[in-house]
Every structure is written in C-alpha cells, then in structure tokens.
Amino acid sequence: MRVGVITFPGTLDDVDAQRAVRYADGEAVPLWHGDHDLKGVDAVIVPGGFSYGDYLRCGAIARFAPVMQEVIEAANKGMPVLGICNGFQILAEAHLLPGALVRNHKLHFVCRDQWLKVENNSTAWTTRYDQGAEILVPLKSGEGGYQANEDTLKELEDENRIVFRYVGENPNGSRNNIAGITNARGNVVGLMPHPEHAIDALTGPTDDGLGMFLSLLDTVVKA
Amino acid sequence: MARVVVDVMPKPEILDPQGQAVANALPRLGFDGITAVRQGKHFELEVADDVDDATLAKIAETFLANPVIEDWTVRRVEA
Numbered sequence: 001m002r003v004g005v006i007t008f009p010g011t012l013d014d015v016d017a018q019r020a021v022r023y024a025d026g027e028a029v030p031l032w033h034g035d036h037d038l039k040g041v042d043a044v045i046v047p048g049g050f051s052y053g054d055y056l057r058c059g060a061i062a063r064f065a066p067v068m069q070e071v072i073e074a075a076n077k078g079m080p081v082l083g084i085c086n087g088f089q090i091l092a093e094a095h096l097l098p099g100a101l102v103r104n105h106k107l108h109f110v111c112r113d114q115w116l117k118v119e120n121n122s123t124a125w126t127t128r129y130d131q132g133a134e135i136l137v138p139l140k141s142g143e144g145g146y147q148a149n150e151d152t153l154k155e156l157e158d159e160n161r162i163v164f165r166y167v168g169e170n171p172n173g174s175r176n177n178i179a180g181i182t183n184a185r186g187n188v189v190g191l192m193p194h195p196e197h198a199i200d201a202l203t204g205p206t207d208d209g210l211g212m213f214l215s216l217l218d219t220v221v222k223a
Numbered sequence: 224m225a226r227v228v229v230d231v232m233p234k235p236e237i238l239d240p241q242g243q244a245v246a247n248a249l250p251r252l253g254f255d256g257i258t259a260v261r262q263g264k265h266f267e268l269e270v271a272d273d274v275d276d277a278t279l280a281k282i283a284e285t286f287l288a289n290p291v292i293e294d295w296t297v298r299r300v301e302a
Binding site: 056057060064092093098099100102103104105106107145147148149173 | 233286
C-alpha cells in the first residue's frame, strides 16, 4: 500500500501522518504541493497545519495548489482521500466535501484529547471500528466549527455521511456535533481531530487513531 | 486602471463569533447602543480596464469568498 502525504508551505503534521501510514504497514510517499504528480499512490492524506499561513481562509489557497488538482480528479474517480484538520478545511474548500469550517464559537484555540463517536464504519477509512465505538484522539484547532446549511445537514444525516461526532461538550460550535464527514461514495473523509497523533500509547493519548490507517489498508487490499 | 472593492460578509445564518466578541466588548468600553456587529473582509483590487464584470464576479465567488458561508459584493469605485 502506497499512501501519498501532501506537504504545503505551512503544513505541520505530514511527518506524523507518514509515521501513521508506516505503522499500518504502508509505504508513505511524500507529495509536494507544487507538483502535478501523485506518484502512483493508492490513497492520499491531506495533513494538518496552517497551509499558506491560513491566509484568506483556512485551505482557500491550498485548494488551488497544483497537486490538489490531481487529488480532486483522483478522488472523483474513487481514490481514498483523508483530510485531517487543515486537510479537512482544504477538502471542504475544494468542494470534495460539503460545508465549511469556521472560527470556534468561543474564539479559543482548542487543544485537548477529545472523545469521538464512530457514526459510520463503512467508509474507506473507518471499517476497522465498531459502529458506535468511542475513540480518544487529540483535537487542536482554532477554526474547527463545522457549518453547513439545513439542506446539507439533513442530507448528511439522512445518508449516514457523518463519520465522527464529538462526545460530551461541543468543543467548537460544530453543527450537530459533527467532527468528521464523508462524501456520497465514502472514499473521501475529513475530520478536525487528529487520528495520526494517536497511533501509539507512547506518543499519544491512545492508539485509537491507528484504526483509520488500518482501515485504509483493508480498503486498498480489497480494491 | 480602476479600483474595485470586494466586500465579503458571513451569511446572516452563520454564527459570527468574532463579530459577537466585538459587540460584547463595546459596552465594556463605554459605548452603548450598539446592538449587533458582523465582521467581514474588505478587498481593494487595482484592475486593468479590460477586466470585465463577469471576471470580477468569478474572482469573488471562487476565491475571495466561500459562498457556503459568505456573501459578497463587487463594486467599481473612484481610485
């Protein structure tokens, strides 16, 4: 399994995402924002950070990077794509996922270990989890409030496209406690919390996040 | 050359915590009577004469604003 991990100017979590891929017995392939080249990978991770300094809007400039044009095309053909934190914002700006992420409702940057409930274990990235399982992974974002219009929220709820929901107090004002969503096909997933930081109890709160990368392994092997 | 102003505002139904924070600070600073504040973005573009309105609208809609959460207006002003 070869998994591309994109680095933009200002990306922070590409190294941890690459490490998570290796923990799942995959080969991590660094992808550069300026290249029109996915290097033949089986899947792509758009990692967290502050691409282009979050200028204009989070993800608004990264969405037009050359490598993203290849990601958009591949995602629309069914390639598994995961956006984490800033990566989720970039996928939303790229219209691969509906809605948008806005400033946290209490304006504070939130950095804490966060319980999530797995609402959909049939996406390319979540098959290793039990439906309804609760996992603990870090959340660290200032603009993680998920917003969408009522029609979009209803569509996400009705089509079971909410993948993760926050458990307990809503950390950022996200509508319907949404922490992560998927596209209609289930190959593209975006979430604000950081599964790649929770793959080993030595370096994270749990290893609960590793399931996402092992799920991808199953998806790629089956394909 | 012409100057073009693009104003981008959060849609009315989208929570604007920054505007609310400004609104909440005003009474503390002794300014009464301000009932609500919305915070947006103001862009000033120096534009060549052959750039048409459709192009400006496309710039606003696809890049300067995110229509999922924001409304935008474009107007040409005296430089």
